[in-house]
Amino acid sequence: MPKIVVHRETEWANKARKVAIFLNGKKLGTIEDRQVIAFEVPEGEQELVAKIDWCRSNKLMLHLQPDELEHVKIEGFVFSSYFFPVSMLVLLIYLGVYFTTGVNNVYLAAAVMCCLGYLLFFLSVGRKHYLQLKIK
Structure with missing residues (x-):
């Protein structure tokens, strides 16, 4: 089964808040500041989104093959x-x-x-x- 490894960078603005990770509209879990977390996901075309309060990230489309390991990084807004x-x-x-x-x-x-x-x-x-x- 493919895995998505999510790396969260540290930043001043969101240091104390958790970021929720969504795959195809379903919540996978949350990630804290400077944390790395892995999720097992189904293979095929997947849409990954991160949300914090009323704000969110861009939609990242992933095409996952069986036993593939995809590394994704979460950052704050530009600068x-x-x-x-x-x-x-x-x-x-x-x-x-x-x-x-x-x-x-x-x-x-x-x-x-x-x-x-x-x-x-x-x-x-x-x-x-x-x-x-x-x-x-």
Whole structure:
């Protein structure tokens, strides 16, 4: 019987949350941060999806042969591993400048708004691409 081995990378945004794995609409199980888990699945054409809250990943189509081992990697949205540290740094710089000098720097405020907009995109319109499934 074929197996799908799912590798979950670590990331700031979803560190404390579990990701549910679905095969053809049926839940196989959940995976935690930095975990590797294997699922035995039927052979043939399969659709793999990962979900977290109301967000999900792309649909990954797999054609599995008998006794095949397929490795799949789950990641967050594009640049998610850099997004939160950079956003926090920009926000702290903005607040530091504002509270020490009293000046509302327009460029730093715009950078904070861009970070917020990028996150809101993936939590609303881009929710079907919040996670990424890739063949490893």
